[in-house]
Amino acid sequence: MCFRILTVLFLFIGLNSVKSQEVKAPAFGKGILNLVGKDSTWSMNVSGRMQFLGIGQWSENDKLSSIGSNFLIRRGRLKFKGFAYSPKLKYKVELGLSNRDISGASEFTHDAPRYILDAFVMWNFYENFELWIGQTKLPGNIERIVSSANMQLVDRSLLNNRFTIDRDMGAQLRHKFYLSDKFLIREAFALSQGEGRNVSKGNLGGYQYTTRLELLPFGAFTGNTEYVGGDLKREQSPKLLLGVAYDANKNAVKTRSNQGNYMFTDTGFYETDINTLFVNAIFKYNGFSFLGEYADRKADNAIAVNKDGTVTGDVVQVGKGLNLMSGYVFKNNLEITGRYTSVELDKQITNENKENQYTFGVSKYLVGHKLKVQTDATYLTEVGGPDGLIYRLQLEVHF
Template sequence: MKTKLTLIGLLLFVMTSLSGQEITSGKFGNGLFNLVGKDSSWTMRVGLRAQLLGTSTWEDGESGETSFLIRRSRLKFDGFAYSPKLKYKIELGLSNRDQSGASVYTSNAPRYILDAVLMWNFHKNFVIWFGQTKLPGNRERVISSANLQQVDRSILNSRFTIDRDIGFQLRHHFNLSEKFVVREIFSLAQGEGRNITTGNLGGHQYTGRIELLPFGNFSSKGDYKGSDLKREQTPKLALGVSYDHNNNAVKTRSNQGSYMVNDTGFYKTNINTLFVDAMFKYQGFSFMAEYSNRDAKDPFAKNSDGSLLFDDDNDQVIVQVGKGLNLQTGVLLKNDWEVSGRFTTIDWDKITGNSNQNQYTLGLSKYIVGHKLKVQTDISHLEVAAGNNELMYRLQCDIHF
């Protein structure tokens, strides 16, 4: 921890001590400060945000548990280099949760880096991204955790997301009419998640996404923000479909989950994930829907001799195949209080041995300075087939500089 704080302090000191550039600060929530090169050939905006979370849970027949957590704490840098057509984004995770997942595959090191990506607008409406960032999967995952409508994402996201990976993305958009916008994305990634240092262990991961916005763009990119804080004056709708193929995947949830380590290295199988989603906003009302479906060529992990693979706890290793549905809506009042509701259902294939789940969530948010300074609370009831039901209460404060 001491080394980490020293490095951060040194970085900030160096940036603020450099001569020959303009240093400015904007309004609250738009970065701690902005740097502009003397010749205007580069810019850097530096931001910091934190989420402070308290949670209480009660399971059937058991006493409750309470925890307090710095859920997220992140340092962000973005701007352009050499030309406004060459942008970049770097995001570092500072909390324990942000850095979790250290293993031999990440050189047994904390996973500090969330995003490190270059974005080059090389021709008209074509942009190529290269580096580590979120893959173009389900909409809820691509929405920043800073801009969520409720305390955290749904259980659909935690079970089915393809999250971050390293590779490249080709993005393009065009207009079918004056308002009708179409966006296309193709991604090629390593296929094993973020901060992997051991090289490509399986095949590669291919993701395609198309988005349709028949009524035009949302205000301030609101199709990727929770709540209708801009109170859209005309109805706005975004429809999206993503298909992900992870060739010879070596983890139980495509590029997420546990490695399927067998007697000769890794069990490999093709894993496919489909996402269909929608976002609608109008005058403070918002509605988001997502459907996910994951399948595998052969979900039963095996050793080289064809015998079934078991983990250290003697549980059979199986690709987590199944489907999920998430429906979420909210109404923003004139005083910037919002009431929101969410229903999520997870339907696992029987072969996984997992219990199906339904979760109902009621949320209340107060936006003091939009998503930059807000207080959110929600209560959720989780129904587990052949298991213990759970009641969860959460309270979270967000502050973003």
């Protein structure tokens, strides 16, 4: 049904645009369609992307044994972006159509699929100040800020899986300025609902406050590619980004700040303050790239209890993680990448052992990140538990 509606929408836009808009056919990777209002008071770029993923998994006990394989459409998305009325008022809408994109329906989303990833406006209301309103990514960990379309490896790390704060509904204030000719500083502050994306039944706990500071001592990266995996631009001079983000979710009702499971009690929801710290660095030069990130999550009272003091079985995923990744892009646009990730949750609270990930990947960029083939192998180790191996192969098409 959703595809039929979108097809009709495209036909309507296309027929209408013949009479009232200037239509431009973009180059590959620049979108499906560019629409510009006849009086230049609005614009829309329409694009789409697909990721086809194959996975094989093995578990190592006495010997390596297969535990399954899977082939799926990992991501299938449509994007709409442009400006409304003035170039200072921009917007973006991104819809997820694959099963993995829309999963997570619950009573808190009115049992509806979670189609909407992003839906927000950006208003440049004064000089270098921008106000964002709507649902989008919070200014948290750098791995999540990097789009899934622009990753160096097939998927994000275990650190992101455990600690990300992803998307939420609210408002963000962003600003940037130059300390000197090249030294760029960017700040972001977000106030959000605190329970993740597409939640329509809230606010159940308190609010979420996120702040991020970025220092770029050698200036912006070529083509603003600090949030793009790998050094495909082959920076002619060293470029560095140092960032720190702090997230405070007051009276949070989920096990991973605004992610994870709701902490139900016999009288409602368990609430506790959850604080998450992210520190990261990105460096690129002449095809070489490095990304490092540290995460630390704490909670006032991590063990959920009922009103009478009995435990519910839910706990906040408190702990710390480290992620280090480095890659090199050869002149034929073939990249090799290595990644080490370590996650150590508080065992006394979560009863989970320390986990390590070792990943090696190869990417072939045919048209940058817009058309690429990626493969990687990950070896996972768990202290006191079984080890495992994951192999992945993925094709990305972004048109």
